[in-house]
Amino acid sequence: MSQTWIRHALYRRTMNPRRQAASLAILGMFVAIFIGALYLSQSSATSTLGRQLGELIEERDQLQQFNEQLRAEIAGYRTVERLLRRAQELGFVQASSDDIEYIVIDGYDPNRTISVVPLEAEEAPLPAYEESFTGWLQQQWDLLTGQIDQFSNREVRR
Amino acid sequence: MQLRGEYNQQDVVRRRMPFVIGVMLALTGLLFLRLASFQFPLPPEVQSYLESLRDAGYRQTLELAADRGIIYDRNGEPMAVNSLDYMIGISPNLIADPRQVATQLASALGVNELEVYEAITSDVLWVQLAPRVSSSVRQQIAALDITGVTMTPIPRRGYPQGPLAAQVIGFVSGDLQGYYGVEGYYQDQLAGQVREREISNIPFDLPEITTVGHGRDIVLTIDRDAQFIAENELLRSIQETGATGGTIIIMNPRDGEILAMASYPTFDPNAYYNIEDERQLINPAISENYEPGSVMKVITVASALDRGVITPDFTYVDQASLNIAGINVENWDDQSHGVVDVTQLLVQSLNVGAATVAQEMGTTAFYDEFDDFGFGRRTGIDLQGEESGLMPVPGDPNWSEANFITSSFGQGISVTPLQMLTAVSAIANDGLMMQPHVVRQFVDGDQVINAQPSALGRPISAEVANEVTQMMIAVVEQGLDNQARLPGYTIAGKTGTAQIPNAIGYEPDASITTFVGFLPADAPQISILIKLDRPRGYWASQVVAPIFRRLVERLVILMEIPTDDVRLALDAQGGSVLNIQR
Numbered sequence: 001m002s003q004t005w006i007r008h009a010l011y012r013r014t015m016n017p018r019r020q021a022a023s024l025a026i027l028g029m030f031v032a033i034f035i036g037a038l039y040l041s042q043s044s045a046t047s048t049l050g051r052q053l054g055e056l057i058e059e060r061d062q063l064q065q066f067n068e069q070l071r072a073e074i075a076g077y078r079t080v081e082r083l084l085r086r087a088q089e090l091g092f093v094q095a096s097s098d099d100i101e102y103i104v105i106d107g108y109d110p111n112r113t114i115s116v117v118p119l120e121a122e123e124a125p126l127p128a129y130e131e132s133f134t135g136w137l138q139q140q141w142d143l144l145t146g147q148i149d150q151f152s153n154r155e156v157r158r
Numbered sequence: 159m160q161l162r163g164e165y166n167q168q169d170v171v172r173r174r175m176p177f178v179i180g181v182m183l184a185l186t187g188l189l190f191l192r193l194a195s196f197q198f199p200l201p202p203e204v205q206s207y208l209e210s211l212r213d214a215g216y217r218q219t220l221e222l223a224a225d226r227g228i229i230y231d232r233n234g235e236p237m238a239v240n241s242l243d244y245m246i247g248i249s250p251n252l253i254a255d256p257r258q259v260a261t262q263l264a265s266a267l268g269v270n271e272l273e274v275y276e277a278i279t280s281d282v283l284w285v286q287l288a289p290r291v292s293s294s295v296r297q298q299i300a301a302l303d304i305t306g307v308t309m310t311p312i313p314r315r316g317y318p319q320g321p322l323a324a325q326v327i328g329f330v331s332g333d334l335q336g337y338y339g340v341e342g343y344y345q346d347q348l349a350g351q352v353r354e355r356e357i358s359n360i361p362f363d364l365p366e367i368t369t370v371g372h373g374r375d376i377v378l379t380i381d382r383d384a385q386f387i388a389e390n391e392l393l394r395s396i397q398e399t400g401a402t403g404g405t406i407i408i409m410n411p412r413d414g415e416i417l418a419m420a421s422y423p424t425f426d427p428n429a430y431y432n433i434e435d436e437r438q439l440i441n442p443a444i445s446e447n448y449e450p451g452s453v454m455k456v457i458t459v460a461s462a463l464d465r466g467v468i469t470p471d472f473t474y475v476d477q478a479s480l481n482i483a484g485i486n487v488e489n490w491d492d493q494s495h496g497v498v499d500v501t502q503l504l505v506q507s508l509n510v511g512a513a514t515v516a517q518e519m520g521t522t523a524f525y526d527e528f529d530d531f532g533f534g535r536r537t538g539i540d541l542q543g544e545e546s547g548l549m550p551v552p553g554d555p556n557w558s559e560a561n562f563i564t565s566s567f568g569q570g571i572s573v574t575p576l577q578m579l580t581a582v583s584a585i586a587n588d589g590l591m592m593q594p595h596v597v598r599q600f601v602d603g604d605q606v607i608n609a610q611p612s613a614l615g616r617p618i619s620a621e622v623a624n625e626v627t628q629m630m631i632a633v634v635e636q637g638l639d640n641q642a643r644l645p646g647y648t649i650a651g652k653t654g655t656a657q658i659p660n661a662i663g664y665e666p667d668a669s670i671t672t673f674v675g676f677l678p679a680d681a682p683q684i685s686i687l688i689k690l691d692r693p694r695g696y697w698a699s700q701v702v703a704p705i706f707r708r709l710v711e712r713l714v715i716l717m718e719i720p721t722d723d724v725r726l727a728l729d730a731q732g733g734s735v736l737n738i739q740r
Contacts, residue, residue, distance in 0.1 A: 064225075068241060069293055075319075078318075080386040081386075097644075102724040104724060104728055130199070132197055134197075136197075
């Protein structure tokens with residue numbers, strides 16, 4: 001039974017032209033729907049991302065403004081007059097020459113050279129990719145090679 | 159059985175179909191190829207053409223003013239910052255319950271409730287309720303969560319230190335333009351660039367990530383604490399002496415950094431529009447010409463020594479007065495002092511001696527030397543509104559030989575307080591005259607640009623500078639009734655009492671008193687000028703010398719300048735000090 005069906009399918013040379021046209025139309029429609037869906041999906045993602053980005057930019061600007069505002073307020077709290085008043089409230093008095101004693105410390109040189117441990121090497125900067133097909137291909141390739149490198153390094157460590 | 163016509167039609171369709179399919183496939187292929195071609199970089203002209211077509215109707219450009227740079231003192235304390243005020247408005251047609259909203263907003267804004275109610279019920283699309291409120295008021299209104307209320311941010315320049323150093327800093331007006339002081343002089347640096355932001359109406363376009371931008375921050379040479387002490391002492395002196403105004407400048411003679419520059423009357427840059435007289439905005443330390451009086455004798459003596467006209471051993475016979483160039487030059491005490499050397503000329507501040515030295519020099523040498531000291535020229539300090547002083551020279555219509563003689567003791571020549579201090583600081587700095595400046599650093603993002611000290615010239619040699627310094631030490635040690643002395647420190651200084659010129663000569667009972675000095679005299683760290691206008695006491699030695707001492711007493715503590723013995727001990731061993739408060 002099944003052999004008959006396969007033979008029929010294999011040896012069927014001709015097809016009803018109407019069915020053939022309809023099949024092509026349906027195929028075209030599926031392709032169009034697929035491409036359309038793909039496009040809509042991408043557009044929707046881009047649009048959502050754009051909105052999120054806009055919100056983040058607005059939030060960043062607001063935070064910067066808030067930061068400036070805080071800076072101004074902090075500066076207001078650190079005026080000399082306010083610090084003096086607060087110091088007096090806490091019982092401090094202004095020093096006079098008689099209150100100061102300078103002590104000479106033999107051999108102490110504040111201008112001595114101080115060796116500082118160098119900071120760790122900075123991470124390599126991220127590569128810049130073009131926003132084009134070739135750029136995308138390059139990015140994918142780099143990701144792939146990066147993963148392979150990572151994997152091979154892990155293997156070596158084992 | 160098929161009809162012939164039906165057969166033919168099917169046959170035609172069958173024959174044509176591959177062609178149609180082929181054409182459609184070819185077109186689809188072309189479309190796909192074209193679509194793919196956009197994924198590769200396009201020629202620049204095509205790219206820009208397409209972008210211009212795209213942008214024509216779907217984009218708009220917004221201009222964003224950069225945040226103004228912050229101004230800090232030398233220790234990083236903010237002197238000028240940015241903050242925001244808010245304009246409060248409302249759209250009446252969005253208000254459901256005008257009465258309740260009016261009550262809430264009137265309470266938050268501190269205005270009449272009826273006025274708010276009338277505004278809310280008016281027949282307009284939008285109405286302004288308050289032109290400028292603080293951020294705290296804005297927060298109160300935001301907490302009310304009223305639909306239809308708009309809060310538009312308005313940039314504002316704030317000066318957290320209030321009037322402190324106002325004349326150095328200047329102010330920024332409502333149009334964000336800086337005036338006077340650093341704000342005016344460095345307007346372009348502080349303001350930064352206006353940047354453009356592209357706004358797209360296409361929802362699929364990603365917004366352009368632009369930072370608003372920031373003008374350059376400026377770090378001043380001003381020490382906020384030294385400035386506070388200077389202003390504090392100046393105000394106290396004015397209250398004590400009844401002076402009408404005054405100036406104190408503190409400078410590092412080694413590099414020309416201005417550590418403090420205080421003048422009175424002054425203003426609050428947060429409310430510059432409230433001043434009674436526009437002259438309050440001007441910085442007298444750099445803009446006010448005055449006759450300095452006997453302080454100028456130091457320059458006369460230094461010039462004569464530098465020219466080799468006199469030596470430190472030079473003497474003359476002082477006979478209380480000297481008739482020369484058609485005028486009678488008299489000493490302040492109308493006394494004759496007999497044989498006087500150069501040091502005693504300065505210690506006793508003798509006009510006859512200064513006139514004699516000037517006469518020895520002659521006009522050409524005298525004015526050449528005074529020109530080297532920068533009189534009659536701006537110092538070039540980085541502050542808006544500096545004046546050049548007035549030094550008539552031979553050939554000028556207002557010059558006379560009498561003018562040449564009186565200039566030697568500081569009359570008939572006008573200087574700014576800063577010019578005078580700059581000239582005396584050259585003596586402190588081994589003869590090298592540094593350009594005074596108030597900006598230490600520019601900070602542009604991660605980039606820090608240091609302002610390099612620059613020399614205006616070397617009016618006198620180091621040797622002469624040291625000789626004059628010794629004479630100025632003698633002035634403080636011997637000449638001012640110990641009024642300017644501070645135990646433990648060697649101070650060099652000179653007073654000046656100048657008459658105030660009027661239309662017919664000089665005012666009889668009014669004076670401008672000046673003290674210029676520096677310390678430690680052998681290794682100067684600060685040079686100071688104090689000037690008081692029309693104090694009750696007439697003589698500078700009585701009026702400003704004690705103020706100098708008081709000021710210095712506070713400054714050596716603030717700046718940790720040890721007494722001479724400690725400093726010399728440290729120099730000997732190359733160490734440093736710890737200061738301990740008992």
